[in-house]
Amino acid sequence: GHYIICGFGRIGSLICKEFAAKPLPFVVVEKDVEMIAQMEQDGHGYLFLPGDATVDDVLLRAGIKRAKGLISVVTSDTENVYITLTARGLNPDLFILARAGEEGSELKLKRAGANKVVSPYLIGGSRMAQAILRPTVVDFIEIATGREHMELQMEEILIPAHSGFIAETLASSGFRKETGVIIVGVKKQTGKMVFNPESHTKIEAHDTLIVLGEPAAIEKLDQLVRCDSCAEELIKKHRKKDE
Amino acid sequence: GHYIICGFGRIGSLICKEFAAKPLPFVVVEKDVEMIAQMEQDGHGYLFLPGDATVDDVLLRAGIKRAKGLISVVTSDTENVYITLTARGLNPDLFILARAGEEGSELKLKRAGANKVVSPYLIGGSRMAQAILRPTVVDFIEIATGREHMELQMEEILIPAHSGFIAETLASSGFRKETGVIIVGVKKQTGKMVFNPESHTKIEAHDTLIVLGEPAAIEKLDQLVRCDSCAEELIKKHRKKDE
Numbered sequence: 001g002h003y004i005i006c007g008f009g010r011i012g013s014l015i016c017k018e019f020a021a022k023p024l025p026f027v028v029v030e031k032d033v034e035m036i037a038q039m040e041q042d043g044h045g046y047l048f049l050p051g052d053a054t055v056d057d058v059l060l061r062a063g064i065k066r067a068k069g070l071i072s073v074v075t076s077d078t079e080n081v082y083i084t085l086t087a088r089g090l091n092p093d094l095f096i097l098a099r100a101g102e103e104g105s106e107l108k109l110k111r112a113g114a115n116k117v118v119s120p121y122l123i124g125g126s127r128m129a130q131a132i133l134r135p136t137v138v139d140f141i142e143i144a145t146g147r148e149h150m151e152l153q154m155e156e157i158l159i160p161a162h163s164g165f166i167a168e169t170l171a172s173s174g175f176r177k178e179t180g181v182i183i184v185g186v187k188k189q190t191g192k193m194v195f196n197p198e199s200h201t202k203i204e205a206h207d208t209l210i211v212l213g214e215p216a217a218i219e220k221l222d223q224l225v226r227c228d229s230c231a232e233e234l235i236k237k238h239r240k241k242d243e
Numbered sequence: 244g245h246y247i248i249c250g251f252g253r254i255g256s257l258i259c260k261e262f263a264a265k266p267l268p269f270v271v272v273e274k275d276v277e278m279i280a281q282m283e284q285d286g287h288g289y290l291f292l293p294g295d296a297t298v299d300d301v302l303l304r305a306g307i308k309r310a311k312g313l314i315s316v317v318t319s320d321t322e323n324v325y326i327t328l329t330a331r332g333l334n335p336d337l338f339i340l341a342r343a344g345e346e347g348s349e350l351k352l353k354r355a356g357a358n359k360v361v362s363p364y365l366i367g368g369s370r371m372a373q374a375i376l377r378p379t380v381v382d383f384i385e386i387a388t389g390r391e392h393m394e395l396q397m398e399e400i401l402i403p404a405h406s407g408f409i410a411e412t413l414a415s416s417g418f419r420k421e422t423g424v425i426i427v428g429v430k431k432q433t434g435k436m437v438f439n440p441e442s443h444t445k446i447e448a449h450d451t452l453i454v455l456g457e458p459a460a461i462e463k464l465d466q467l468v469r470c471d472s473c474a475e476e477l478i479k480k481h482r483k484k485d486e
């Protein structure tokens with residue numbers, strides 16, 4: 001499934017950049033001819049569709065029936081609500097992420113069918129207050145979530161259904177000893193979050209581990225959980241050490 | 244020292260709310276008479292000074308010579324640069340936090356003397372991309388940094404110069420065993436960050452611990468590090484257990 005990004009303003013273009021870097025397939029829907037001209041001039045090679053995303057036919061041509069998600073980031077909140085309503089009507093299973101500008105729009109966007117709403121003003125204001133109240137926490141989060149600093153990354157790792165680590169505990173899996181990452185949370189398949197999990201927490205299929213560590217260490221852990229033949233060996237290795 | 248908040252727009256009013264909740268002393272400088280009328284009508288009781296923050300005399304009357312920090316969050320980037328320049332000229336030791344709207348303003352604000360620059364658009368766009376790329380990490384960070392969810396908080400704790408825990412290791416301090424918080428990072432007095440510190444990391448005076456845990460557990464740790472008589476007892480207690 002691909003993503004439909006409605007609006008190529010400042011926020012829309014930032015999202016395109018991150019998606020292209022991953023890479024994640026997407027199409028941009030933009031009605032402003034100046035923006036379209038800018039996009040063509042920039043030469044990123046993004047797939048785009050000129051048109052108004054509040055119109056059923058435009059979203060259908062963008063492939064909304066088979067899309068994985070839609071991101072509504074046009075400038076006007078009214079239009080974001082309208083796009084969300086239209087998109088939800090065309091695809092009930094779509095993940096819809098919308099931007100709220102004004103206060104009070106968040107509720108309207110959620111009522112219109114958005115799964116998640118982000119308000120840049122709210123986040124910006126909160127980040128600025130925190131930069132005074134908890135400056136070291138802000139630095140830490142910026143380093144952990146930003147791409148520039150390679151010493152630290154916060155990532156999520158899904159435990160596959162067939163993983164050999166299932167029914168082991170966080171300690172007996174050897175994850176920390178082998179890779180050095182810290183597991184700061186586990187999201188269970190039910191959606192429940194376990195924070196700061198204890199070492200005897202059991203690993204279950206479809207757990208999402210929230211980990212902190214160096215990108216290379218996280219990459220190693222990601223490969224381990226997908227590797228059928230690694231589990232038994234790793235568990236034995238660290239069990240021996242502990243004895 | 245107090246803080247001077249220049250601009251009572253959407254971001255400025257959010258910052259005031261967070262500062263008032265802490266509480267942290269501040270004065271708002273605002274030149275727009277409608278905003279001032281709104282502020283008086285809201286009845287928060289915020290201290291404010293009507294006037295233009297780009298003018299030396301207004302900042303002097305706001306107490307800039309003895310202020311701890313200034314936050315420049317007016318709508319125009321040009322004015323934020325001008326306020327930053329003026330403020331830096333009047334107080335070389337002030338912490339200046341400024342908002343960047345347009346791309347490219349960050350560099351100008353830093354050149355003008357800002358210590359930290361936050362761009363709501365950049366943060367908002369990045370948060371939206373991450374909500375698709377790493378949804379569980381975004382949930383985790385929102386829970387850890389938000390005030391609503393009491394299960395988890397990320398906080399920073401300064402080790403006082405006289406603390407009885409100095410020269411202990413993270414393990415021998417008993418911090419984790421006694422309170423259950425995880426120490427995910429340590430900022431040294433030099434500014435160096437140690438991520439994901441090992442249990443034998445030595446505690447030094449003026450370390451800032453970056454911790455994850457329940458608010459009550461963090462509060463307990465915060466009291467422990469400030470308590471002169473607690474250190475010896477706690478260290479003994481957990482040493483005994485380990486034997």
Ligand SMILES: [Ca+2]
Pocket residue numbers: 142143144145146147148149150151152153154
């Ligand atoms: Ca990073």
Ligand SMILES: [Ca+2]
Pocket residue numbers: 385386387388389390391392393394395396397
């Ligand atoms: Ca929280």
